[in-house]
Amino acid sequence: NFKESDDAIHYRQSAFGLIAHNFGDMGAMLKGKKPFDAEVFAMRAQNVAALSKLPAEGFVAGSDKGDTGALAKIWSDKADFDAKMSTFQDNAAKLAVAAQSDDKNAIKQAFMNTGKSCKGCHDIYKKD
Ligand code: ASC
Structure with a gap:
């Protein structure tokens, strides 16, 4: 829990x-x-897999204000937003597994899938 919505945004x-x-x-x-x-x-892949689980907590109700990149649509379409965040976490976890192997093609594919998760969400829910 956060004291202020600014704390959630910062997090x-x-x-x-x-x-x-x-x-x-x-x-x-x-x-x-x-x-x-x-x-x-x-x-780094392990870092991203672990870090991917953090941002969701910061999208608390009432933190859709101020001049952040977060669009109000996040909160009006929260179920879809959460599903996309979950897909990102899954892809990041797979990237961390692939990174343990010597299969460069599998690593590249897993990296691209993860990047698509980033971009797919930014296109809809992030300003710019
Ligand atoms: C990055 C970054 C993003 C994603 C996105 C992937 O390195 O900062 O937001 O990759 O560009 O398409």
């Missing part, structure tokens, strides 16, 4: 920031912008 934005940092580094490795380090990649 979910912090979680998303950590997810973006970890996911972004994985993307840089897969796109060849930096060398692929399987150990670091797997660590």
